[in-house]
Amino acid sequence: MTGTTESKTVLITGASSGIGAATARRMATLGHHVVIGARRTDRLTALADELRSDGATVTPVELDVTSIESMRSFTEAALAEHGRIDVLVNNAGVMPLAPIADLRIAEWEQMIDVNLRGVLYGIAAVLPQMREQGGGHIVNLSSVSGHRVDPTAAVYSATKFAVAALSEGLRQESQDIRVTVVSPGFTRSELTDHGGATEARAAARAAAEELAIPASSVADAIAYAIGQPTDVDVNEIIVRPAKQR
Incomplete structure (x- = not known):
């Protein structure tokens, strides 16, 4: 494991797969103390074992980002282990795609709860x-x-536009706390595997198979933002396949 000059305590939500797991691996390689959260504890444990075998410091914690109590328990576990919280990566997300006319209201609510409310709860827990x-x-x-x-x-877009707006508001209100929005394009992950209309899901999978970049590319962008000096705030990064329009 290659260390950095300053080890940080980095919390990552949605870390059981995709961008979250790739970010955990990248942070561990850089020598940071990683606290990983997700609902699928079997995957979290496997990831933690993998990273620990390379000498990393990793704490897996069961996490439901739609519960403020669960999010607070997640941050409390990080504090108990390391005494501080340097970085929160609000990564957990869902993307069931479907025309509005399908009226998949339960899936609308799920996207609002995970993609937006989960980000708010994360901010509330660490701020x-x-x-x-x-x-x-x-x-x-x-x-x-x-x-x-x-x-x-x-x-889905509405929740992600909202995340960008929320982040910009937090940035403007903060002087000592850095805020970064990372906006990935098609990325190899499980986002297109669950929910939504069958045709929309199939189209998204086909596009991802043709275009998608590895999750590690997004993890590298996150690592770049985190690795800047404390007086440098990288506010926004868009990372997408070169062929994506």
């Missing part, structure tokens, strides 16, 4: 500690769909 310690860094995952709207993705 007091970061203010008390005089600094910190919040990285919120938006999407290219937070910059454009496509058919079947209207509700």
Whole structure:
């Protein structure tokens, strides 16, 4: 494992797969103390074992980002283990795609709960500690769909536009806390595996198979933002396949 000059305590939500797991691996390689959270504890445990075998410091914690109590328990576990919280990566997200006319209201609510409410809960859980310690860094995952709207993705885009707006507001209100929005394009992950209309899901999978970049590319972008000096705030990064339009 290659260490950095400063080891940070980095919390990552949605870390059981995709961008979250790739970010955990990248942070561990850089010598940071990693606290990983997700609902699928079997995957978290396997990831933690993998990273520990390379000498990393990893704490897996069961996490449901739609519960403020669960999010607070997640941050409390990090504090108990390391005494501070330097970075939160709000990564957990869902993307069931479907036309609005399908009226998949339960899936609308799920996207609002995970993609937006989960980010808010993450901020609420770490902000007091970061203010008390005089600094910190919040990285919120938006999407290219937070910059454009496509058919079947209207509700998903709405949540990701909201994440960008929330992040900009937090940035303007903060002096000691850095705020970064990372907006991935098509990335190899499990986002297209669950929910939504069958045709929309198939189209998204086909596009991802043709275009998608590895999750590690997004993890590298997150690592770049985190690795800047404390007086440098990388506010927004868009990472997409070169062929994506």
